[in-house]
Amino acid sequence: MNADQIARWRVGDSLAPLLRLAATTYPGQELTSEDYLDWQYRRNPDGPVLLHLGQSDQRVAAQYLVIPHTYWINGAPVKGSLSINTLTDPMHRGEGWFVRLAEATYLACQQEGLTFTIGFPNRQSHSGFVGRLEFRSLGNLEFLAMPLRWSGIARRLVSRTRKRKGSDLPIALPSPCLYRSKEYCIEEWEPGALSETFFRHFHESKLATTHRTSAYLMWRYQQCPTRHYRFLRITDPGRTRMLGFVVIRALELSGLRSGVLVDFGCLPDTMSALAELFRFAIGRFQASGLETVVAAAVPASEEADQLIAEGFYRVPVRFLPQPLNMILRTHTPQSSSGIPTDLRSWFLTFGDYDVL
Numbered sequence: 001m002n003a004d005q006i007a008r009w010r011v012g013d014s015l016a017p018l019l020r021l022a023a024t025t026y027p028g029q030e031l032t033s034e035d036y037l038d039w040q041y042r043r044n045p046d047g048p049v050l051l052h053l054g055q056s057d058q059r060v061a062a063q064y065l066v067i068p069h070t071y072w073i074n075g076a077p078v079k080g081s082l083s084i085n086t087l088t089d090p091m092h093r094g095e096g097w098f099v100r101l102a103e104a105t106y107l108a109c110q111q112e113g114l115t116f117t118i119g120f121p122n123r124q125s126h127s128g129f130v131g132r133l134e135f136r137s138l139g140n141l142e143f144l145a146m147p148l149r150w151s152g153i154a155r156r157l158v159s160r161t162r163k164r165k166g167s168d169l170p171i172a173l174p175s176p177c178l179y180r181s182k183e184y185c186i187e188e189w190e191p192g193a194l195s196e197t198f199f200r201h202f203h204e205s206k207l208a209t210t211h212r213t214s215a216y217l218m219w220r221y222q223q224c225p226t227r228h229y230r231f232l233r234i235t236d237p238g239r240t241r242m243l244g245f246v247v248i249r250a251l252e253l254s255g256l257r258s259g260v261l262v263d264f265g266c267l268p269d270t271m272s273a274l275a276e277l278f279r280f281a282i283g284r285f286q287a288s289g290l291e292t293v294v295a296a297a298v299p300a301s302e303e304a305d306q307l308i309a310e311g312f313y314r315v316p317v318r319f320l321p322q323p324l325n326m327i328l329r330t331h332t333p334q335s336s337s338g339i340p341t342d343l344r345s346w347f348l349t350f351g352d353y354d355v356l
Contacts, residue, residue: 004095005055006104009063011048015041017060018051024089029165031085035225040084040354043223045215046070050081050112052104054088054097061092064101066109066117067354070211072203073339077211080339081109083119083129083327084354098125102133109331116330116339120353122322129327139343141296141324142304144312146282152291153256164321166252168228171259172288179280182237184273186280189233189245191217198242198267205268208340209347212265220351221247221263229262234277243273247351248281250290254321259285261295263351264303275306282310296324296350298343322355 009018015037022031030036041049044067051065066081073080088097109117121129129135147153179186189195191214199212210216221229233245244266250259261281266274285293295312297304308314317323326348330339340346350356 004061006100007053007055008104008108009049009051009053009065011042017053018063021060021063021087021089022085024091025087030226031087033226039219039223039225040067041065043219044068045213045219046079050105050108050114052101052108054092054095054101056092056095060089061095062088062097062101064098064105066105066114068112068114070213070216071208072206072211073208075204078116078338079114081114081117082353083117083121086121086125098128099132106329106331115332116328119327120322120324120355121327126323126325126327129329133329135327135329136341138326138328138341138346139299140317141326141343141348142299143315143317143320143324144295144297144304144307145315146293146310146312147291148259148282148286148293149289149291164254169250169252169257169290170288171230171248171250171284173230173284178232180237184243184276185235185237185239186232186277187235187239189231190222191231194235194242195233195245198245201267202265206347207345210352227251232277232281234273234280243267243270244277246274246277246281248284249356250285250288251356253292253294256292257290259288259290259293260350260356261293261307262356263349264295265347265349271302271306274303275310278307278310296348298346298348300344301347303347303349 015034018037019032019034026032046068049065049067051063053060054062064086066083068081070077071080119129130137177187196214230248234243235241245264246261247263249262282293295307297307326343
């Protein structure tokens with residue numbers, strides 16, 4: 001038996017080796033939670049992760065994985081994947097695991113009909129994905145921020161304790177009906193029949209985006225064991241037509257009590273309704289004592305322009321802990337022509353990857 005091996009992790013295998021590997025780089029963080037990995041790796045409605053492990057002298061040295069997702073591409077659902085949680089034990093860096101494990105995973109993608117992989121790598125791994133794994137860089141999403149309390153921001157910026165991500169914070173939301181006017185009703189919601197109709201029309205208006213089915217939304221947001229998301233929707237006054245949605249979360253980011261517009265969207269003719277929903281969410285963040293609000297959007301998109309109109313600022317890449325750079329690799333020659341390579345053809349938010 002060779003000292004170094006590559007092995008495919010299967011859904012029935014133990015999570016313990018993955019937890020130990022994660023602890024070498026991210027001690028005490030989500031990746032060391034068994035509940036979190038069980039949710040992310042096993043319970044995804046589009047299928048379990050495709051994950052390969054590098055083993056050196058019976059010790060897990062590295063992992064590479066993608067998580068399957070269905071994407072809506074040019075009017076039809078397409079099976080693709082998202083690259084996440086690439087890890088190498090610090091004791092085994094420089095041994096070439098990254099490329100070997102990635103190529104084994106992409107071969108599995110081809111065999112299982114996943115036609116492409118997207119990712120949002122950090123600064124350290126970006127050059128490896130683009131230079132060694134044949135990914136194409138499509139450009140950066142806009143990282144947008146709105147200050148709510150300048151005094152709190154100033155105090156936090158001079159503080160020496162700036163944990164990158166802290167615990168979830170409460171959001172002050174009245175119930176059951178949050179807001180009603182002559183034009184709109186805003187309320188909390190769970191994906192169901194009304195939202196299925198909305199998302200069918202939503203997808204039809206997009207060239208490329210994650211396929212937001214009820215099963216996907218429930219898994220991504222409601223079933224995550226370590227994060228607390230809230231769903232808000234805006235409808236007509238009679239609550240018969242859904243016009244837009246937003247998924248929100250509050251937590252500490254780099255020492256700031258932050259509200260996050262994690263995911264959002266509207267129909268082509270209802271941007272004014274989404275703007276109303278943005279304003280409502282921002283108001284609830286203010287009422288919850290938060291200091292800033294952040295969001296991500298494709299540059300020059302209607303959604304980005306609307307957020308800027310509401311008072312958000314573009315944050316320069318050099319000030320970000322991680323750039324929001326989207327990369328793309330296709331796995332078959334046939335798929336190369338059908339997957340958009342212009343970032344402006346995509347609809348993306350924080351919700352389209354796993355960081356928040």
